[in-house]
Amino acid sequence: MEASLPDPQSRPQGPPRWLKLLGGLLLLAALAFGLLAWWAGRLLAPAAPGATHETELEVLPGWGAYEVASALEGAGLVRSGRVFSLYLRAAGLDRSVGEGLYSLSPSLSTPEIARRLAAGGRVRTVTVVIPEGFRAAQVAERLAALELGGPELGALIADPGDLRPAFVPEGVGLEGYLFPASYELPLQATAEGVLRAMLSRFERVLTPERRAKLEALGLSVHEWVTLASMIQAEAGHYDEMPIIAGVFLNRLELGMPLQSDPTVAYGLGKRLPELSALEGDLQRDHPWNTYTRTGLPVGPIGNPGEHALEVVFHAQRTNEDGEPYLYFLHGLGGEFRPNLTLEDHNRDIELFLRP
DSSP: OOOOOOOGGGSOOOOOHHHHHHHHHHHHHHHHHHHHHHHHHHHHSOSSTTOOOOEEEEEOTTOOHHHHHHHHHHTTSSSOHHHHHHHHHHTTOTTTOOSEEEEEOTTSOHHHHHHHHHHOOBOOEEEEEOOTTOOHHHHHHHHHHTTOBOTTHHHHHHOOGGGOOTTSOTTOOSTTTSOOSEEEEETTOBHHHHHHHHHHHHHHHSOHHHHHHHHHHTOOHHHHHHHHHHHHHHOSSGGGHHHHHHHHHHHHHHTOOOOOHHHHHHHTTOOGGGOOTTTTGGGOOOTTOTTTSOSSOSSOSSOOOHHHHHHGGGOOOBOTTSOBOOEEEEOTTOOEEEESSHHHHHHHHHHHSOO
């Protein structure tokens, strides 16, 4: 009996060729995608995963994704500047990177660095110290040496316009109100920005308590600053200031000329050592000459510090016997000599001011 053969048409059929081809393509695509993901992950990974240091990077105004990416790669903060630039665009952050300073570590991944850049950087600053007693012209010179404020700074000090605080009289500049202190200012600070910073510091000194004390003394803010600037200019040391303040307040009360050499020098545009009595400087009348005029000069002769401003409220007006101080001088050796009478003052001139 012969065995029957299976019908060829009844054999199990394999997957169609097109399906096999599709499967192969999908497998290749998966492999390619996996390889691409591995490659991208490697390029997006930290440039130095174990790094503990930070590098300061400055993003300059006008920089785009390309410049930022190139700077990052050059600083060793990313593995590939090109990949970083592509990532910024893909993440929609290419227009979000702000100028400024950034402290970045090569242990950060590309996405982490991108997020920090999008958050904005610190402004590059410079420290400027304004000493007590500096004149406005000296303040402007120091700021100009650091390229702060621009060419309009001097003009704005002389005529502050809308910057003028309410306590500064119309028609006068900001001499006296450029508060001596250490300032941390942006490198790109404008003249207005610089002056606002200084005026803000002065306003912090002008407390309600001090305003009340000024009212009790019968002084305006401008008169207070003017008097303090004279005390600042006359004093060789802080401990001399109370008696100097007392002398000036006593003379104001008695209607005596204040006879302060620094005021005369200021009005003539001179430094104090340049002042010459022999050339008649003390007799040249001008709004700051406290020899030819009584009362306070028309305005401050410098920018007084907080100590000089405060000492106006703590003036030592008399000696232990209650007698008013009316005179003082500094000897050639720096001696501070306060006196009650003109006779004693003239005696000290002979003793301490004659070579």
